[in-house]
Amino acid sequence: MSFVSSRQKSKHIAVNRPERIFERPTDNSGNFQRVADYYGQNIFHVSDAQEIPSEIRNELNQAVKDGAIISREHAKIVAEAVTEWAIKRGATHFTHWFQPLTGSTAEKHDAFLDFNGNEIPIETLSASQLIQGEPDASSFPNGGSRSTFEARGYTAWDLTSPMFLKKGAQGTTLCIPTAFVSYHGEALDIKTPLLRSVSTLSHEATRFMNLVGHKDVKKVNVTCGAEQEYFLIDKNFYFERPDLVMSGRALFGAPSSRNQQLDDHYFGAIPERVLSFMEELDLELHKLGIPAKTRHNEVAPGQFELAQIFRDANIAADNNQIVMALIEEIARRHNFVALLHEKPFAGINGSGKHLNWSMATDTGINLLGPGDEVHQNSRFLAFTSVVIEAVKRHSKMLRVSIASQGNDHRLGANEAPPSIISVFTGSTIGKVLEAIKDGKEFTPEGEITLDLGADQLASLPQDNTDRNRTSPFAFTGNKFEFRAVGSSQAVGFPLTILNGAVASVLKESNDILEESIASGNSVDKALLLLCEKWMKSSWDVVFNGDGYSDEWLVEAEARGLPNLRTTADALPVMLDTQETSFLTDLGVYRESEILTRYNVLTERYCSLREIEFHTMIDMINQYIVPAGIKFKKDVAEVLKLQKELKIESTVEIDVYKKINLLLETLYEDSRNLANMLKALPEDEPERSRQIAQQLMPLSEQIATFVGQLETHMPTEQWPLPSLYDMLFLR
Numbered sequence: 001m002s003f004v005s006s007r008q009k010s011k012h013i014a015v016n017r018p019e020r021i022f023e024r025p026t027d028n029s030g031n032f033q034r035v036a037d038y039y040g041q042n043i044f045h046v047s048d049a050q051e052i053p054s055e056i057r058n059e060l061n062q063a064v065k066d067g068a069i070i071s072r073e074h075a076k077i078v079a080e081a082v083t084e085w086a087i088k089r090g091a092t093h094f095t096h097w098f099q100p101l102t103g104s105t106a107e108k109h110d111a112f113l114d115f116n117g118n119e120i121p122i123e124t125l126s127a128s129q130l131i132q133g134e135p136d137a138s139s140f141p142n143g144g145s146r147s148t149f150e151a152r153g154y155t156a157w158d159l160t161s162p163m164f165l166k167k168g169a170q171g172t173t174l175c176i177p178t179a180f181v182s183y184h185g186e187a188l189d190i191k192t193p194l195l196r197s198v199s200t201l202s203h204e205a206t207r208f209m210n211l212v213g214h215k216d217v218k219k220v221n222v223t224c225g226a227e228q229e230y231f232l233i234d235k236n237f238y239f240e241r242p243d244l245v246m247s248g249r250a251l252f253g254a255p256s257s258r259n260q261q262l263d264d265h266y267f268g269a270i271p272e273r274v275l276s277f278m279e280e281l282d283l284e285l286h287k288l289g290i291p292a293k294t295r296h297n298e299v300a301p302g303q304f305e306l307a308q309i310f311r312d313a314n315i316a317a318d319n320n321q322i323v324m325a326l327i328e329e330i331a332r333r334h335n336f337v338a339l340l341h342e343k344p345f346a347g348i349n350g351s352g353k354h355l356n357w358s359m360a361t362d363t364g365i366n367l368l369g370p371g372d373e374v375h376q377n378s379r380f381l382a383f384t385s386v387v388i389e390a391v392k393r394h395s396k397m398l399r400v401s402i403a404s405q406g407n408d409h410r411l412g413a414n415e416a417p418p419s420i421i422s423v424f425t426g427s428t429i430g431k432v433l434e435a436i437k438d439g440k441e442f443t444p445e446g447e448i449t450l451d452l453g454a455d456q457l458a459s460l461p462q463d464n465t466d467r468n469r470t471s472p473f474a475f476t477g478n479k480f481e482f483r484a485v486g487s488s489q490a491v492g493f494p495l496t497i498l499n500g501a502v503a504s505v506l507k508e509s510n511d512i513l514e515e516s517i518a519s520g521n522s523v524d525k526a527l528l529l530l531c532e533k534w535m536k537s538s539w540d541v542v543f544n545g546d547g548y549s550d551e552w553l554v555e556a557e558a559r560g561l562p563n564l565r566t567t568a569d570a571l572p573v574m575l576d577t578q579e580t581s582f583l584t585d586l587g588v589y590r591e592s593e594i595l596t597r598y599n600v601l602t603e604r605y606c607s608l609r610e611i612e613f614h615t616m617i618d619m620i621n622q623y624i625v626p627a628g629i630k631f632k633k634d635v636a637e638v639l640k641l642q643k644e645l646k647i648e649s650t651v652e653i654d655v656y657k658k659i660n661l662l663l664e665t666l667y668e669d670s671r672n673l674a675n676m677l678k679a680l681p682e683d684e685p686e687r688s689r690q691i692a693q694q695l696m697p698l699s700e701q702i703a704t705f706v707g708q709l710e711t712h713m714p715t716e717q718w719p720l721p722s723l724y725d726m727l728f729l730r
Helices: 003-015 054-066 072-088 127-131 191-211 235-239 242-247 272-287 313-333 378-393 395-401 427-438 492-518 523-541 550-559 567-575 577-586 591-644 650-678 684-711 723-728
Strands: 091-097 109-111 113-115 121-123 153-157 163-167 172-182 220-234 292-297 303-308 336-339 355-361 473-475 480-482
Touching: 003 220, 003 235, 003 723, 054 072, 072 091, 072 127, 072 172, 127 153, 172 191, 191 220, 191 313, 191 355, 191 492, 191 577, 220 235, 220 313, 220 492, 220 723, 235 242, 235 336, 242 591, 272 292, 272 303, 272 313, 272 336, 303 313, 313 336, 313 492, 355 492, 378 395, 378 427, 378 492, 378 523, 395 492, 395 567, 395 577, 427 523, 492 523, 492 577, 567 577, 567 591, 567 684, 577 591, 591 650, 591 684, 650 684
Parallel strands: 091 172
Antiparallel strands: 091 109, 113 121, 153 172, 163 172, 220 303, 220 336, 220 355, 292 303, 355 480, 473 480
16 A cells, blocks of 8 residues: 555544543442542552551551651551452552653563462562562663663652552553662652652741741641643554654644634634543543543644642652553543654644642641732742742753753743743732832732623632743742643652752741741741842842743843753753752752763753654655655656647746755755764763754754645645644544
8 A cells, every 4th residue: 555545544544433432430320420439449548548457557657757667567467458459459460660760650560479388379469579679770771870780779669659550451450659779779760859859848848837836837748730731643643654653743744724823722622532532531540549620622733631630749740650651541542642742743832741839738738828918928928939039049950850852842932931940920929029129018909800891790809910821930829830841751850859949948048037036036027038038139030021022032141041942951950069969968869860860861862862863864765755756757747748749837847846956955954964963972962962953953954845845745645644634633
């Protein structure tokens, strides 16, 4: 079958696929169950598992709260309880589920099957198997921190994150969330530093609350709610695009004449086939105790979003990994392929992952809740100023935390926040903070009610802040939203850097507060003085305007804000100990662990870009050039015939010249790209710089020429599914 006939068949299949029917849970009477009836049925959490005796459960919860090591006897009780629970639900295997530095998850399945002393088969999970595993660590990214022959690594059970069941086609596996460390205890994963950062920030925030009069606060929880954007395309189109399979994005393609200009896809009616996918996704997420809340069409055609309810940061980070995996898995059930790449298609919006972040005490106080009288809430204002100072002081590392080859396509591209890290406060809170900074009185304007001009509609009180989608770090009512995170990223890394940044400033603030209160200042006075100090220091990072504008680039430079445009620009920050010392001083990372991550991320950036370049060259040689030559031949035959008939051939000659010029230019640029790839230096920092500064611009130029060639050729002769096919046909 030719490429063209295969493409036509794929189009026919895509538009005629039936909607997948799946079974929703019902009760004994055949009525649909409520979500609350099956929510969390596939998770086992030590904190509330009824299979564990209550007194043991209470002791385990206290051990977790105190950071104590649980006894082997207690671990044995948990192991026996979870084994019985999992086997009743069809599980035959268990696995230590962890997050290596690949950015995704890893698992090695072990059967519950064992034998007793009489060689009779039994099903068991021992305490030691629950607590610790020993996966071969030699093949996971380590950034050169260990030799290949040093293969030993350990996984350690994370009691704070619930175990869960992973359903396969014919079986079920019990997944035990774990940390992953080397033989010498160095973190080889995303979870371990995140847990350290959560503990550190909780310690400093608890001290802060105790200093300002809340002596009953024993712990502060870092909370997070991650929004997940993604694209869906029919699987037939996916497998006909080698670039999507190899790199996750379409390396070229002529844009359709109508994509998102009319804003008609955003929040529009969800297509039936997509809605069926979303409904099954919600069902599976809710069974796993993952609080999926919102689903909707996003801005670009073929783009959608899922958002979760806030929960503890560590569990939220685990949940988001599960969310990404389930989106991909359930999409396949519906004959879709989910694209989590930040920029799968040029010319339309890419995908991000807004990371909503806040902190709450164990007594129920949201530290970022402004209350009804913002200007009088000195605790909120002081804590907010701490966060803003943390962003100003550690903006480079925050930029590093969101750096990836995929995110480079979004940041600063008039669809996502720029690579300049700034803070949006909103007008009301911004005015209060500015008044404190300048030592002036703030007079509230009173509650503003929006008059909608129709008696049938309820009056709406106006919020303290608008929403600024151009800001990378925005205050949105009772939380901050780190909007610049990439859609395919594991949220644990940016969460860790953000937690560490805030903890470092909070630690310094606590010392200042303690001294100020001891000197005789009231708590409110001490808090306002702290707020004044940090707002004077960090005011340059506050920006409530249009982050997409060219004017902001100029203004940000004048303010002295760094603009690390590409991943190759950002990653070397990790080699600057002055920029990373706050993380090592707090014990969030060891210096060697930061170096490991620098090496891993740099190598990953280079590898992913090189895969893209090689794929582009192969597709040009195997698909694009042959199709162009065939069309040239067809036009040449028409020219020859018209010459014989002595008929004017102005149009044909013009078409032939355009195709010929595009093909020659394309072939030459492709050959240059191949030569530049061969000439890349071995030194990875220099390699990454050359890729970003030289090879990427050339590859984008090649993509432009391919798009022009596509628009000059008959659609029935173009060998690849077009952007129109992939984004609009389902």
